[in-house]
Amino acid sequence: MRFILAGQPNSGKSTIFNSIAGYRAATANFPGSSISFTFSRALILGREVEVVDLPGIYSLTSSTQDSGKAEGYLLEEPYDLIINVVDASRLGRSLELTMQLLELERPMIVALNMMDEAARGGIEVDHEELSRQIGVPVVLTVGRRGLGLKELFRRALQHAHQGEESFALTLDREVEEALEEVGAFLETTGIGNSVPRRFVAEKLLERDPHFEREIYDQHPELKKQVRGVAAVLQKAHGWSADQVISGSRHAVAHCIEEEAVTLERPQIGWREWADRVFLHPWTGGPVMVAILGLLFWVVFRVGQRLEMPLIELTDRLAAALAEKLPPETLLGTLAGGALTGIAGGVAIVLPYLLPFLIGLAILEDSGYLPRMAYILDNFMHRIGLHGKSVLPLILGYGCSVPAIMSARILPSLRDRRITAVLASFIPCSARTIVIFGLVAAYMGPWWALGIYLLNLLIVVVLGNVLARTMKGASPGLILEIPELQLPQMKTLAAKTWLTLKEFITIAWPLLVASSVVLGLLEWADAAATINAMLAPLTVVLLGLPVAVGMTLVFGILRKELTLVMLVQALGTTHLSAVMTEGQMLTFTLFVVFYVPCVATVAVMAKELGWRDTAVISAFSVLLAVVIGIAGRFGYALLS
């Protein structure tokens, strides 16, 4: 049995999905945070059910590429039931999608979600009345707190068994007549025997590009007939057919809303007050800077506190190991390498990664990100993008892979490409670890902040250049600002764990293995050869110790490897003894900018194509060399 979760962006589909499937789908209080389909098997009342979480769609009109995909899935794939997740606080608008889903004529039930938010807004929904109006069962839920979900899936299972199909609601008389007319044309050509004919007729009248292509390619004679009907509709109303249909749907949805909803005075709570500060023309900007500054400061302080004792501990362990197994022997080399890898993960990576991930999760979950998009829209226009690009760029500080993927929420191809490129240049958490573990720890937090600002400046310049060279204009910002939420411990923990798990299961073993390999290479004197080959870059251009060469090679696998490898290659955790501050700065700058890691290259190739990815990677190395050299001589001049 297969259930589909469908609903508008930010209606809480992924939250409901996660509650039955365990934390698998990334959730954020930002419209459109699910960008791909997520599947899961779950046991509901002893029956195995496959649940599919579709990306949020505002309507079944393929205005952007991605909603086209969800639409295609709903129409063509086999499934037993649609669970339409509806945000109760935006009932009227959500019902317009519900009405379109009803037209698919499949079994369906409605999860009336976010009832708590609706109650705060003074909205009371009579779900029985709603159910009567739309002809399918309605279940009240609060996904974030897990209320009503058991009942939802019980009803879903029951309804799927009955297999009772939904039916379309009646629109304006003229619209219905037009639909019937087009339906008759379709019937003569045999279209609509497998898919609901009324739905296809509606799509053709709306001039949906996807359906027009599919159908007119096979039956070009239909085009004239359908356009004729559309012209009659347009003449009668003075609007184009798609507006007439959408207007009529809006009217019907509005009527249903009026029947089912009683409005009371909305409560003005802390959310309203917080928003007045966050979005105020004078305070919005400074507050944002303060929030980001606080995040930076907390990560630094907490990381530092945790790092010091951990490094001492691992140092003692390493010394004890060296006594038992001298590093000259093969076994000693292997054990020493493995220990460095494990210790690097515990002592250098985790202290900064953990607070950083929690901070990012709070920003995502609270709904502050769309507010940042609003405040930064103006600034983003200077780079030739608009506010929506803020999400991928902020996510880029976590990991470049989801950041590049999330660029898909942007409606225009041009914006998507520019944003994806820029996101790859944002220092991800792995690069953050190098910045914090090396520059902040040894040179002080202001130098680290300086690196972030320099990086931001370069991203802005790069964005400007790209925006000028790539054709087309940015269509402008249209973004829903969801209500603020208090981040919930459960979600924060789950979200942090999701990323942390990836580090522990993928990056850490890689770290240990690379550490051992590096140890072996050194033992066999092969590292020296590779280091010598890289010496023109590392020693001549950047003025770094020759042993650094290998670490940069490993850094292509994962950026945090460079720091741990550095410890291994230089043979000490007290890096200040073997590197000058200028060298640390140069090294970090180079690591921040040169080729993104393997995983990022792979996802970039998928989104942008291999040719562009190769160009960007080559460019990033060049940029890293230039900035590294600038850092080297800049620091020499300053000190």
Place this chain on the structure above:
Amino acid sequence: MMALDTVDVKRKVRVMMIDGGHRVRAHLNTLGIHIGDWLTVVERAPFRGPVLVEINGTRLALGRGIAAKIRVEMDGALQPLVQSQPEAETEQR
């Protein structure tokens, strides 16, 4: 009739027509902005930043470019809707 980006904060206005292509209009429609709807301007970001509007309890951020395409009427001065609609059509197809 005036463009939405020129409306002052806290004013309630009625949407009279939406310029711009099919996509922008469809996107606005699905987010709940239709011709004839009432909306309130909640906040205007400085330096030609976006406009924050509230419609049926939902808050939307609209870039100035988009807001300029939405023509609205202040409360009180109500024109019959029908008159403005043929105009809205000519720009399109």
